[in-house]
Amino acid sequence: MPVNANLTFLGAAGQVTGSCYLIEHNKQKILLDCGMTQGADQVREWHKFRFAFKPKDIDLVILSHAHIDHSGLLPLLVAKGFKGKIICTPGTAEILPVLLKDSVGLYLKDLEWQNKKAARAGKKQQEPVMTVAHAERVSELVQPLAYHKRQVPLPGLELEFADAGHILGSAIIELWIKGNQAMRKLVFSGDLGNPATVLMHDPAEIGQADVVLLESTYGNRNHQSLDNTIEEFASALEQAYNDGGNVFIPAFALGRSQEVLYYLALLHRQGRLKQRAIFLDSPMAISITNIYNDYLHALDQADLDKIGAGRSLQQLLPMLKLTPKVEDSMAINRVTHGAIIIAGSGMCNGGRIVHHFKHNLWKNTNHIIFVGFQARGTLGRRLVDGEKRVKMFGQDIVVKAQVHTIGGFSAHAGQSELLEWAKAIGGQPQFYLVHGEPEAQLVLQECLQQLGINALIPAKGDSIKL
Template sequence: MSLNATLKFLGAAERVTGSCYHIRLGKRNILLDCGMTQGESQIHDWQRFRFKFRPENIDVVILSHVHIDHSGLLPLLVAKGFSGKILCTKATKTLLPVLLKDSVFLYLKDLEWQNKRLARGGKPTLKPVMSAQDVDRVVELSEGYAYEQRVNPFPELELVFSDAGHVLGSAIVQLWLKRGQAMRHVVFSGDLGNPDTVLMRDPTPIKQADVVLMEGTYGDRNHKTVEDTLHELTLALDDAHASGGNVFIPAFALGRTQEILYYLGVLYHTGRLKQRLVFLDSPMASAITEVYNKSFMSLNKDDTRIMTEHHAENLAEFLPILRVTETVEESMAINRIAQGAIIIAGSGMCNGGRIVHHLKNNLWKSQNHIVFVGFQARGTLGRRLVDGEKNIRLFGQQMVVNAQIHTLGGFSAHAGQRELLAWARQIAGQPTFYLIHGERHALEALQTALADIDIHADIPVLGDRVDL
């Protein structure tokens, strides 16, 4: 009997964001992730977005982790008629309302601002495509499971989440698709973690598979060692101290922020941190850090040992000079501090959030330093700054870039090429590999490296459909 199953690539094909893959299994419809494509105009993207399927026909969404480029379209999916189950890990279920409420709140605020501009120009205003109530509905539909727990959403499907080691709750998704005697073992890597990343465990080895969807964000390079990267961070902080300025770190609220707080704590306790104030200027990152603190016992014991040696049971205790800002007024007050501060704020790619306001006030000052600690996707302000643009437009105003820009790739929570190859090599059964979640040049480099170890991999383009 034929399995009668197909896989369609609806997002994160030849690009890093917008993770979404549609599996049709007989009459069943399964989504792997439902993420946003991150770029310059989120309002424009939201308003014009159209799903390539009927949301009401989707039976189940299986979520690898909570990052917005993997989960951000869930409120819109619900608003357009989805009412099935959303399956994820327990930690992802806990984090889901935090990230999605923030994302929808920012969308509605930006839409309000956009509508004021349209009204002043005598143009029709835009209706919101989703609401905060849609986030509540997403949470109601979500079910959280432990790692390695076997789940049967319906008779034709068996599911296991394995630890991906990327961020809290991140998972490698293992699916067993069944029809009669026919069965296929499909593995979706999600975002594979960098083993050098602190706090997270290493990605789970997968013993066997028939089909593998593997991310390749950093398929074209290996990361520097943690020691080298921490040294680079220390030098950047020292430069900022010497030039009499502040340090601004655009950081993803989930994962990267907690890692940077940990490393700043290490520098503080070893006497290498010259700045005397660290601001966490992100209510969402603050809420997520609280979840990390409550999950202390499940984090990597080798990394948390130094915290317990300094009698710290959470990241705030480990970094006593940390100040958490909640209100807009507190955030604005930071800009009155001329020097000696480190400001961590979102969004990580500078395509929204409080970091953009800090850049508006500080990007043109040569004594300031901007430290990028994560991947910057094409089309984002962060990518333009990393690529060296010297004139940008912010809030309708042209601005010169005089601040010093630092890019520290070694802090990435994604596996580098070396780790991706090692993970793929362990999978028996001669599976078919599809490389996703990476820009074309990175995926081609990974494809070549896999071929060198006798693993053939295809690079699907957006909209490709394959028979499973």
């Protein structure tokens, strides 16, 4: 029996980034995630973006986790009139302001640079569509909810979070939607973690559901084993050291940077790390690493024991240098060999990594190690796909640095893990595949159907009745 509720797929439908889903129930409007689409010129994207609803009409946002492709539109939502509640886990609530202030700050810097360029050409200046104050206002609207605590955020809705095992604070959203004589359970996987990776617990199993939104980032392939991944990582580091150059690791400040530090600490503990300087070149990654240190009790203790339980991630790497200031980052370019530089953004569509690339992509002694998914349209994807010349800061730059892609570090579940998680859900739910590129979704859909699980692939803008 229906419960008079609709769900509309507004983002991460047929693509990985931009997670956003609208539920309309009893004249209430609820968003599951409010994420940015990542890839192209962010100033242009922000300025042409239009919500498919009136932000002031949204009563509630339920956030699966803090990654920008799931949370990045929240400041703009506030700037356009949203005044409702935002519910997320305590870990996400801690991390969210760091990411959003950084994201808006980068946007404002890019806008300032573009306005200066426009002024020199006699063109019109652009006004910002949001400010840092809007990012700060997001935090004021947040109401944390711990894992496995049931809450009634709006009449006719019950909400509970389970651990998604993806990053600190990541959640599987369980939502019970009640009508006069019926109830439907909607489950949104968020980003399911890869059980093989470190620091996070395995994703929680869900007992029953009527409708499931399942991420499909790696729906068409499995990750190689973690042991092989670590060997591949160690080999790339050693090769870079022997070549007399530096290693550049584009890494998201949240999750991936902390995992990379863990693996470097593990190699150091094993006596296999030859580099004697490691730079964590991201103010945001430094802040989030400090939050991770505060939450060590909530992380996987078996993993921490392998590198020295009870100590901060920074203390485990004596050669680690934190470079929060711009001048510290610029000084790294004077280090010509024997260094590892971890900098954002993870898909190379902004941040300090692009400045390092400007100075280092054209040197054949340098190595770039990609340790995460690169979405279409990003500089990172173009480098992974083998482009030999890229345009940066108005300059053509030849790519001579050696590029390594190490997929086994992914914090997303691979195909096998997605299938196992889906099989464990009782109640014969209808699945909808989201947060994935079409080729990955089609393969995962076929695999689910072979298991007797019906899965549809919605397009952006599609609506369903719950």
